[in-house]
Amino acid sequence: MNDRKLKLADLAKLAGVSTSTVSRALNDNPLIKQETRDKLQQLAKKHNFSLNTAASRLRTQKTNVVAVIINLDGDTEQSINDPFLLKIVGEINLALNKFGLELLLSNSFMASDDWANYFINSRRADGIIVVGQGKSQANIEAAASAGVPLVVWGDPKTPSSYPIVGSDNYLGGRLATEHLLANGAKNILFLGDPGHAEISERHRGYLDAINEAKATPHVVSIDITSSAAYKGINQLLVEKGLCFDGIMACSDMVAFGAMKALKERYISIPNDVALVGFDDIAMADISHPSLSSIKQNTQRASVILVEKLLAQLAGQSVESQVVEIELVNRQSSQR
């Protein structure tokens, strides 16, 4: 770094014009003659100039920043390490960049009660994307009705005053279960936590499919982590033996936990037990047997989340939206 930081005024002096002109030129304002704009933009590039965002945010009252909050329930172990959550964050980041926005990441602020205030009132960000409804929707509802620009990744069918974007979890649960039934499974376990918003929908889908097939539902309610799944299936096997021949797991990580418990007892997947997961994380394809799963279109969902947030910031009213979902058929359910 040669000299100290240039400001707009310095650049203006260098070019022999006013700061207003430079400001407008750099923002490509058509008020300024094209020729002047080009010249000034080149000059800026040459001197490695960039606007002071603090000043410009102060003046415009806009930040072009979106806060992304990973909303983990305090009482679950589903952690920041969950590959699916992190995948979503990655996708959201790309989507935001596409719109010229930046991503302020937060995973611990949801706990403090005034998170909305913290981000919005303080003008740290223009809006908030919450990843995951968890069990505590009241929290979000309060912020939304207080006027905080807010969109949520979660279950779009949850009634809410804020827009929720997410997969058709009901359909996902149904598809997975029907697929297991079609592959000859009769006693299908639902493995997950039906108290959790998104998962309760998957559970509904599971139940409907089971009932239509006149089969018997059986829910193993566990915390949504692989280790809880491992323990849960293990315990079930110990207590009741192999009393099932299919598992609909509420996430891929949960499915892997179950898979481990089964493999350890030499129970064949998919022959003895057929297995379908949810999320279609990278690992699903690389595990052995590969894991059939319900694929959520996170990429599309991320773009929609951002669009809805922008629309909301522009004063439009926005609705929840379902994004398509797809069964990816792999070895774990094939027979």
Next chain:
Amino acid sequence: MNDRKLKLADLAKLAGVSTSTVSRALNDNPLIKQETRDKLQQLAKKHNFSLNTAASRLRTQKTNVVAVIINLDGDTEQSINDPFLLKIVGEINLALNKFGLELLLSNSFMASDDWANYFINSRRADGIIVVGQGKSQANIEAAASAGVPLVVWGDPKTPSSYPIVGSDNYLGGRLATEHLLANGAKNILFLGDPGHAEISERHRGYLDAINEAKATPHVVSIDITSSAAYKGINQLLVEKGLCFDGIMACSDMVAFGAMKALKERYISIPNDVALVGFDDIAMADISHPSLSSIKQNTQRASVILVEKLLAQLAGQSVESQVVEIELVNRQSSQR
């Protein structure tokens, strides 16, 4: 939201004091009488007041924001989905929060050449944490010597003018290999890309261990993804048959790719081939067989990264640092 946004001046009027007093009180400045401070802080809380960060950043020239850049090589497929990279980001976020800093996430800006300028000159962030050296260190070097406050997660033994924090990759490679040798493996493959900074160190460790044991090294050079590993091992098996009895994989994801190829051919792990990965991601524990791996202490590393960045911002000169590393012994290498 009832009325429009409060500012410092409004709060001051409400309390019947000057804005200076309120400002100082909210920043817990000892110039202000304790009693007054308490009173004003309560008032602020009551009215849900928070400072406009744009204004305060403009005035103080500090943002308390750190930009985190995920540095992916353009030509590798090691993607934003790599669980390990994302895990690190999560840990860094926690570490930053601990110091009262915020995290601005970026995974696509490394491509544009003036990223440092973009973040620092524009006062979007006070400093930068780059996750991963990739193959393009020149890029970072240039920024660092231009005076950009910068720390890197990578291989600390790489000579550099900027501080690098990371695991003892050489030792990791050595430990993994020695462990395989101790478990009776004679022909151990190194699976990974020795052109990559961190991995080249692991490779060195591998080589030294192999040579000391008077064994023969064999490198399968692949892109560091599970699918490349899968294909690589598959191809090797097709062309030369089972010509090895141990694999040191340069990451867990790579190990899983290899594992799949082996399992598909009913090659037993660990009996026919012993396997050790690197990173110790969550999946290592839940796979079957569970994957032995070299565990990187990402939590500690993250704190150190932040501390070093802060020290650098305070004008101190900082050095690269190695964080401890540990072999986690699981089924995939046990015999």
Next chain:
DNA sequence: AAGATTTATGCAAACGTTTGCAATTTGTTT
């Protein structure tokens, strides 16, 4: 009890942009 300290508060000038309005230049019409 009056001066000398110490403690607590207020004044006002920055920080670097953006933008409504006024002023200037250029082009168009009669």
Next chain:
DNA sequence: AAACAAATTGCAAACGTTTGCATAAATCTT
């Protein structure tokens, strides 16, 4: 060529904090 319209630029006032310095109030000193 004068009068008008359109295009281009500049002036100056915000945006909401923080902080050096000056001032006022309280405490101490002799």
